[in-house]
Amino acid sequence: xSLLIKNATIVTQNDQRELIDGDILIEGNKIIQIAKNIDxxxxxxxxxxxxxxxxxxxxxHTHIAMTVFRGYGEDLPLHxxxxxxxxxxxxxxxxxxxxxxxxxxxxxxxxxxxxxxAEMCIHDAKSLFESAEKAGIRGIIAQGILDLGxxxxxxxxxxxxxxxxxxxxxxxxxxxxxxAPYTCSEELLIKTKELAKNLKYQIHVSETRKEVxxxxxxxxxxxxxxxxxxxxxxxNSIFVHGGWLTKxxxxxxxxxxxxxxxxPISNLKLATGGIAQITELDAAGANVxxxxxxxxxxxxxxxxxxxxxxxxxxxxxxxxxxxIPTQKLVxxxxxxGAKAIGFDNGSIEKGKLADIVLLERGPNxxxxxxxxxxxxxxxxxxxxxxxxxxxxxxxxxxxxxTLDEKAAIEKAAELSTEIKNR
Amino acid sequence: xSLLIKNATIVTQNDQRELIDGDILIEGNKIIQIAKNIDxxxxxxxxxxxxxxxxxxxxxHTHIAMTVFRGYGEDLPLHxxxxxxxxxxxxxxxxxxxxxxxxxxxxxxxxxxxxxxAEMCIHDAKSLFESAEKAGIRGIIAQGILDLGxxxxxxxxxxxxxxxxxxxxxxxxxxxxxxAPYTCSEELLIKTKELAKNLKYQIHVSETRKEVxxxxxxxxxxxxxxxxxxxxxxxNSIFVHGGWLTKxxxxxxxxxxxxxxxxPISNLKLATGGIAQITELDAAGANVxxxxxxxxxxxxxxxxxxxxxxxxxxxxxxxxxxxIPTQKLVxxxxxxGAKAIGFDNGSIEKGKLADIVLLERGPNxxxxxxxxxxxxxxxxxxxxxxxxxxxxxxxxxxxxxTLDEKAAIEKAAELSTEIKNR
Numbered sequence: 077x078s079l080l081i082k083n084a085t086i087v088t089q090n091d092q093r094e095l096i097d098g099d100i101l102i103e104g105n106k107i108i109q110i111a112k113n114i115d116x117x118x119x120x121x122x123x124x125x126x127x128x129x130x131x132x133x134x135x136x137h138t139h140i141a142m143t144v145f146r147g148y149g150e151d152l153p154l155h156x157x158x159x160x161x162x163x164x165x166x167x168x169x170x171x172x173x174x175x176x177x178x179x180x181x182x183x184x185x186x187x188x189x190x191x192x193x194a195e196m197c198i199h200d201a202k203s204l205f206e207s208a209e210k211a212g213i214r215g216i217i218a219q220g221i222l223d224l225g226x227x228x229x230x231x232x233x234x235x236x237x238x239x240x241x242x243x244x245x246x247x248x249x250x251x252x253x254x255x256a257p258y259t260c261s262e263e264l265l266i267k268t269k270e271l272a273k274n275l276k277y278q279i280h281v282s283e284t285r286k287e288v289x290x291x292x293x294x295x296x297x298x299x300x301x302x303x304x305x306x307x308x309x310x311x312n313s314i315f316v317h318g319g320w321l322t323k324x325x326x327x328x329x330x331x332x333x334x335x336x337x338x339x340p341i342s343n344l345k346l347a348t349g350g351i352a353q354i355t356e357l358d359a360a361g362a363n364v365x366x367x368x369x370x371x372x373x374x375x376x377x378x379x380x381x382x383x384x385x386x387x388x389x390x391x392x393x394x395x396x397x398x399x400i401p402t403q404k405l406v407x408x409x410x411x412x413g414a415k416a417i418g419f420d421n422g423s424i425e426k427g428k429l430a431d432i433v434l435l436e437r438g439p440n441x442x443x444x445x446x447x448x449x450x451x452x453x454x455x456x457x458x459x460x461x462x463x464x465x466x467x468x469x470x471x472x473x474x475x476x477x478t479l480d481e482k483a484a485i486e487k488a489a490e491l492s493t494e495i496k497n498r
Numbered sequence: 499x500s501l502l503i504k505n506a507t508i509v510t511q512n513d514q515r516e517l518i519d520g521d522i523l524i525e526g527n528k529i530i531q532i533a534k535n536i537d538x539x540x541x542x543x544x545x546x547x548x549x550x551x552x553x554x555x556x557x558x559h560t561h562i563a564m565t566v567f568r569g570y571g572e573d574l575p576l577h578x579x580x581x582x583x584x585x586x587x588x589x590x591x592x593x594x595x596x597x598x599x600x601x602x603x604x605x606x607x608x609x610x611x612x613x614x615x616a617e618m619c620i621h622d623a624k625s626l627f628e629s630a631e632k633a634g635i636r637g638i639i640a641q642g643i644l645d646l647g648x649x650x651x652x653x654x655x656x657x658x659x660x661x662x663x664x665x666x667x668x669x670x671x672x673x674x675x676x677x678a679p680y681t682c683s684e685e686l687l688i689k690t691k692e693l694a695k696n697l698k699y700q701i702h703v704s705e706t707r708k709e710v711x712x713x714x715x716x717x718x719x720x721x722x723x724x725x726x727x728x729x730x731x732x733x734n735s736i737f738v739h740g741g742w743l744t745k746x747x748x749x750x751x752x753x754x755x756x757x758x759x760x761x762p763i764s765n766l767k768l769a770t771g772g773i774a775q776i777t778e779l780d781a782a783g784a785n786v787x788x789x790x791x792x793x794x795x796x797x798x799x800x801x802x803x804x805x806x807x808x809x810x811x812x813x814x815x816x817x818x819x820x821x822i823p824t825q826k827l828v829x830x831x832x833x834x835g836a837k838a839i840g841f842d843n844g845s846i847e848k849g850k851l852a853d854i855v856l857l858e859r860g861p862n863x864x865x866x867x868x869x870x871x872x873x874x875x876x877x878x879x880x881x882x883x884x885x886x887x888x889x890x891x892x893x894x895x896x897x898x899x900t901l902d903e904k905a906a907i908e909k910a911a912e913l914s915t916e917i918k919n920r
Contacts, residue, residue, distance in 0.1 A: 146865060146871075146872070147865070147867040147875070147876070149867075151823050152820055154819040183860075184860075184861040187880070344811070344814045347813040347819040349814070349817040376878075385807075388763065391769040392765075392769060395771040397574070397769040399769070402572050438605075438907075440606050440610070442907045443568060443569070443910055443915075445914060446569035450569050453569070453798065454568060454793075454797045454798045456798075456878055458609070458879040458880040485859070485861055488865055489866065492865030
């Protein structure tokens, strides 16, 4: 099948970061030509006159099943929120519930221009893979595990972690995700990394100040140094958060070329206090990407908002209005996100996977002194009209084609009431 | 004319903060009844089944003419941005240009649920009043002035400040706005306050650390104490920013019942470093409200985003996930905003001015464990479908009725290119 997008302003995100006014020709799941006035017959032609085409955004940290806990237990101190609200309700959630939450989450992602995600799941991941396949969205999903130091559980946990590989599809790949160095034994960390081989390896690291000091006390090393000493840092590693890093750890992240997935909104909402120094991490050579974290601690899955917040927090942290070039934020949310999850998407270039989002120019995107700044600071879900993933149209003129959005919302709403009474 | 809104979930923002499922009857510009199944004949009936009705949001700090400078001069240090970019281009802007910018700004405000604003204008304010009247939007506009210490200019400046009163309409009232204590002589500050009488008095105060120390050095007092000593602090005063306040100044703000208009996104974008302690200001009795500041330093006029950011920054500032109750943010953006600008709107109650926004429930607002949290952390312009101001429908089913939006965008785009070549 071929698809021709006509007359867009194309934010290519290629190596030269070119902005091109023209057409995009897609054959199957790949971009095969970008040029002015492409004279080709295509099965589907989209008139994008007046619209902006961007690579689909990549959300590199989510807990999709928690989407049905959006707004549950607000206005509580962090530990009370976790212990009295989130953990008890999560314990009641079934894998089927996770599938319902996933359909809701994918509707929200698509509507806000996100075409790929990295997921750490606590339930059986099957229903998430199935929902993702239905939605036609791209990503990686890991069956998250933790042993809380009880190494007798390791064989069972490794079997659980492996199941993701059985479910994987062409669009959604399996990943491995031990929860965090403070909830997993060293043995589990090492064995999961062996199990992962070339799979993407997701782990929460240095989200809070407390865990940094606990690990320092236990191992004599700061978290990144400790995890490096047991072989966990390489280009397949996605270290989530990184809000409390030493300068030495930042250099180490760069040297090992890990991905640091920064989740600014969740960090602020949970009041973790630290701000990932993404400017320095990027300069050191780490692959900086962006995530929303779950809708329970954000409370949205809006990557435009995350780009804006990530930029503003660097300016605030360094008291420096030019702390980070605006272009970097778009890079983090597209090219770097693609690298994090290991797909050949993240830019609009010949030969790349066709994950493309079209934006209409509302009053909030006018004038256009700086299109990149408009994307980072002014754009939002209200501008997203069409979403193409893997060469297929998943949203057209603001209508989601792959999922029954109304039913997804209704089912999630029902579940959110019913689960509290279980 | 009468208007009946049927079957909404009403976020009343009344004293009890009631949430009511029911109808709203409007007669002329006022709400006359709120109840289930109102049996009345109305000229216009809006079916709001499945929708949420909120009081229109109040943006208490804007520089509307700067909307055409959105994204102009990004990635520069603050002083270079001001001196090389913003001030030179502002100097080229005519009052007519300001009117073009205003139409763009009002389209953006309406689309994002803002029904009232407080404006400090540097140009002749006439075109802003005219554009506001056309848009059918509510607010206050001041002809901003400053003398940079040259007191010989005062008579001329006071005449300029007075002009706003000539232009005012039923919906848009005149206000007085000396720029800041560091750009205005003491004589100008005192004389503008005398001139203001019962008008709202807007002034930038304690935005940056530098100005606090400059005023301390010059007067021996911190800014709020200094301004209080010359009679500038009362319930008509809107002190904008307040990012760098002492505990004593916070108590003084409460005692004098001034409004502190917090502009979190602008503060971060300009890297002013300070975060207004709105939790403490509110507790002290000050009237805390929220503003976007201009689209040149935000770069949007989205008050949903501002509520979210204001909440997150309190959590971050105090390292406390429950630093501020979510409800407070909606109060700041509605009831307190109304108080700041001096209109009898800001809540959906019998007898109040009918400024109402309808929101559709997209996937980003599901589930609804906490409707207030959804408004603060999850809602956005994509949810806004209908906007009623002063009893009149200004946007219906996402179509703006009072302004030609397409023309407003085109004219603003043209101006933004043309003005650079002047």
